[in-house]
Amino acid sequence: MRILPLGDAGLLIELGHSIDPATHARVRSAFEALAGAEITGVLDIVPAYTGLALHYDPQAFGGRSSVDTASPYDQLRRAVVDILDGADVRTQDVAQTTVEIPVHYGGEYGPDLEHVARQAGMPAAEVASLHASAEYTVYMIGFTPGFPYLGGLPASLTTPRRASPRQVVPAGSVGIAGSQTGIYPLSTPGGWQIIGRTHERLFRPEMNPPTLLHIGDRVRFVDVSDA
Amino acid sequence: MIGILRAGLLTTVQDLGRPGMQQHGIATGGAMDRSAHRIANLLVGNHESAATLECTMLGPELEFVEPAILAIGGGDLGAMLDGEPAPLWCPFAVQRGSVITFMRPRSGCRAYIAIAGGIEVPVVLGSRSTDLIAQMGGVEGRALRTGDELTSGPLSAMAARVRDTIQAEPRRARSAGRSLLPRHAPEPVVRVIRGPEHDRFSAASRELLAADSFVVTPQSNRMGIRLTGPALCLAGLYDLSSSPVAAGTIQVPPSGDPIVLMADHQTIGGYPRMASVISLDLRVLAQAPPGLRIRFREIGIGEAQSLYLEHEHDLRMFSEAIRVHYSS
Numbered sequence: 263m264r265i266l267p268l269g270d271a272g273l274l275i276e277l278g279h280s281i282d283p284a285t286h287a288r289v290r291s292a293f294e295a296l297a298g299a300e301i302t303g304v305l306d307i308v309p310a311y312t313g314l315a316l317h318y319d320p321q322a323f324g325g326r327s328s329v330d331t332a333s334p335y336d337q338l339r340r341a342v343v344d345i346l347d348g349a350d351v352r353t354q355d356v357a358q359t360t361v362e363i364p365v366h367y368g369g370e371y372g373p374d375l376e377h378v379a380r381q382a383g384m385p386a387a388e389v390a391s392l393h394a395s396a397e398y399t400v401y402m403i404g405f406t407p408g409f410p411y412l413g414g415l416p417a418s419l420t421t422p423r424r425a426s427p428r429q430v431v432p433a434g435s436v437g438i439a440g441s442q443t444g445i446y447p448l449s450t451p452g453g454w455q456i457i458g459r460t461h462e463r464l465f466r467p468e469m470n471p472p473t474l475l476h477i478g479d480r481v482r483f484v485d486v487s488d489a
Numbered sequence: 490m491i492g493i494l495r496a497g498l499l500t501t502v503q504d505l506g507r508p509g510m511q512q513h514g515i516a517t518g519g520a521m522d523r524s525a526h527r528i529a530n531l532l533v534g535n536h537e538s539a540a541t542l543e544c545t546m547l548g549p550e551l552e553f554v555e556p557a558i559l560a561i562g563g564g565d566l567g568a569m570l571d572g573e574p575a576p577l578w579c580p581f582a583v584q585r586g587s588v589i590t591f592m593r594p595r596s597g598c599r600a601y602i603a604i605a606g607g608i609e610v611p612v613v614l615g616s617r618s619t620d621l622i623a624q625m626g627g628v629e630g631r632a633l634r635t636g637d638e639l640t641s642g643p644l645s646a647m648a649a650r651v652r653d654t655i656q657a658e659p660r661r662a663r664s665a666g667r668s669l670l671p672r673h674a675p676e677p678v679v680r681v682i683r684g685p686e687h688d689r690f691s692a693a694s695r696e697l698l699a700a701d702s703f704v705v706t707p708q709s710n711r712m713g714i715r716l717t718g719p720a721l722c723l724a725g726l727y728d729l730s731s732s733p734v735a736a737g738t739i740q741v742p743p744s745g746d747p748i749v750l751m752a753d754h755q756t757i758g759g760y761p762r763m764a765s766v767i768s769l770d771l772r773v774l775a776q777a778p779p780g781l782r783i784r785f786r787e788i789g790i791g792e793a794q795s796l797y798l799e800h801e802h803d804l805r806m807f808s809e810a811i812r813v814h815y816s817s
Contacts (some may be wrong), residue, residue, distance in 0.1 A: 266685055269765035270793035272735040274685055281730050305508035306517070308733045310757055315733030317511065320794050321801055333791045334798075404731065404757030407515045407623045411731070447514075448623065467613055467625045473513045 263346070265339055268315050273338055275346075276313040281413065281441075285312055286401050290478050295349035301341055303334075309477050310402045311411070316342070360480040363445065363460050365394065365436050367487045371459035374424070378438060378455050381421045390485055392416050393436075393457065398443065398481040408447035408465035408473035412481055415443045427453035434459045436483070447473075458487075490554040491604070493637040497549035497591065502608050502627035502639075503601075504540045507616035511756040517736070518618045518626075521711060521752050521775035522599050524800070525563035528665050529603035531808050532560035532580045534648030534815070539607030540617040542633075544600045546778070548591025549633060551602075553583045557641065558605040558652045562665070564597020564776045579664035580605075582655050596673045597776035605648040606641035621711065622753060650815045663814045669803055671772055676702065678784050679770045682793050684739060684762035686729065694721040698763065698785055703747065707779040711753040714774045716783070720745025723761060734758040737766040749774055767793040769800050 268274040277292060278285035293309040296316065303322020308315045316338065323334035332340075367390035368375040379386040398412035405411075415438065423439045428451060431437070435446040437454030446452060447464035460483075464474045475481065493500075503526065506519025520526035520543055527537035542549070548566045560580040561568050568575040569590045570583060583589070589602070610617050610627055619627025628637055644652065655662050687695065703718035721741045734740065738750045740760035749766055750758070751774065764785065766774065777783065 267682060267765070267790045268685065268733065268762075269735045269737045270682060270767050270790060270797055272733075272765075274733065276685075279730075306511040308511045308756055310732050311730040313732065315735070317508070317517075317735060320797050324798075333794045335790050335794060402731075402757065403512065403514045405514060405755055407513060409514050450622070465623065467623065470614065471513060472510070472515070472614060477512070 265342060267335055270335075271318055271320055273316045273318065273335065273342065274313060275315070275342065278312045281311045281401065283399070283413070286399065286413065289314055291349065292346055293477065295345055296342065299345045301338070301345075303338075308404075310404065356478075358478055360397075360482060361475060362482050362484050363436075363462055364486040365458040365460050365483045367393070367458040367485060369487075372436070372457040374437075374455035375457045378419065378421045378457055382418050384418070389419060389457065390487065392419060393443070394483045394485040400475050400477050400479045400481060402477060403473060403475065406446070406448050406450055406465075407467075408475070410444055410464070410475045410481070412443045415441050417441070421455050423453040424455060427451055431456060432459065434461060434464075436460060491557075491639040491641070492552040492554060493549060493633050493635055493639070494552050494588070495550035496633045496635050496637070497544055498547040499545040500549045500633040501543050501619040501621070502540050502610050502617055502633075503543040503619060504617045505538045506618050506752065507614050507626075510614055514756050515614065515623060516620060516753045516756065518620050518752050519616070520601060522563050522601065522772045524671075524769075524772045524804075525599070526601045526603075527804060528578070528669060528807070529560045529562035529601045530607075531804075531811055532562070532578070532663070532665060533558050533603050533605040534645060534651035534811070535603060535605060535607055536645065537804070537808070539603065539642070540610065541604075542602040542608060544591065544602065546594055546598050548600060550591075551589045553587045553589075554585065556585055557583050558648070558655060559583055559589070560603045561600055562603070563600045565595040566597075566600045567592030567595055568600065576664070578670065580651060580655060580662045582652075582659065594778065598778045599775055604641045605652055606644045609640045609642040620753065647812065647815070654815050663811055666807065669807055671776070673776075676782050676784060677773050677777075678786050679773050680767045680788050680793065680796075681739065681764040681785050682767065682788060682790050684764045685732075686727070686761035687763055689723050689727050689761055690741075690763055691722055691724040697721060698747075699787055702782045702784045705774075705777045705779050705781045705783065709777075709779065711751060713751050713754060714749040714777060715746065716749065717746045721747060721763065727761065729759060729761055731757045731759040732762075734762060735765065737768065737771055738762050739764045739766065751775065767796060769796050
């Protein structure tokens, strides 16, 4: 574990180097321990692939500018080390919820399905059924509101990002980038290979929490192309 | 009510943003120059988190259907009240039918218009800030348009005292002390602390960041200030998985031109984080027009946080001084 500043109001905790289920399990248990500790002054806890960040208000730690006392960063760092030392750090993830996402594969909804199929050396229909047969884990939410980065893509579907990103990827687009798959909650520019689209709303600002998916959720895609 | 006769280049409703939402991929957002936003609010007797209008480069044209108390802070965009120069960093009264216009930017590029009572728009996920990416907050999640109408909220007891004092005796309006305000320099120095991947950069690039200067490009926006200068590069191949970033993070994409992340930054980024601009100096970048040349100076985390706490202390003292001023 490595802890270091992320600016003067952020603290970064690195828990590994590769994107894999064991690292994800460590990130998720650290996230739960830190969230459960409800540290005063911590405003955000942001889990990512290999670590997490705490964004905090330095005023909550000491509140004085005297240089001979420990800095807010040092105080928070100590608190974090104590919490994580006492926490039950898992190396295997515990599933919470499984969410099914209906997807129309190919056609106008999945303009890159044929490209992914050529890369994989299989018919487009097989790409769709393979993509819909796997179980995925939400490794993190980021990029745009509610955008899930999903681990668990079958290795044969690994496809590099598009050489030039699209100006507009419609909301609900399901894409592949390298060994990851994900869903665009909003219409934004993007470079992922788009293989299908869902009508599920991933970002729901009228709700709190405002996203359909959360870190650690299991996801299954359901092929509704013929429906 | 406030009528938007002309919207200006990019005028949005902003407050101090929506902390706590980054785990959902939602930017904290809020005013780019938080310090100016907070001071403008304090000047009219608002809580510092009340919503203001953030005006960018070319300000809007506003018509006041009712009398109001305003304060304008941040960059000097050439504000005029009914054809006469309007004060900066000092509250003033506008009458029924008064019009605020902006001539052209003189220094800085973002002005904050605070109105006693705050701009009243619905609170979305804890904030009135406009998030242009998520298209929420502010007025329908978008920048103001010509023809929009805004209302202000109820006055706090403090804001009512400011109003009564200024209406009875305009000269008693309390302005912001000079020590609170940033000094505009022709080539400002922006202080940074090291970022998580600082030691991944070549020795020559680390030297360049500290010694050379960088120019703000027109591609800068609320997500990030994009700079150009000597190309910064890694010492070798380094594969970084997407990791958390913060306001102030200086990330360096393969082009070698650094980007300083600002209020509407993504929560997670994939580029190496070479350094971080200290919170206090983000206001320098928020006010940096395209073409401005800046330099970076490295300080330690301890000094950065001392500066942070000092500025917060100064703001509290200022808030208290205003309270005392208007209660006598």
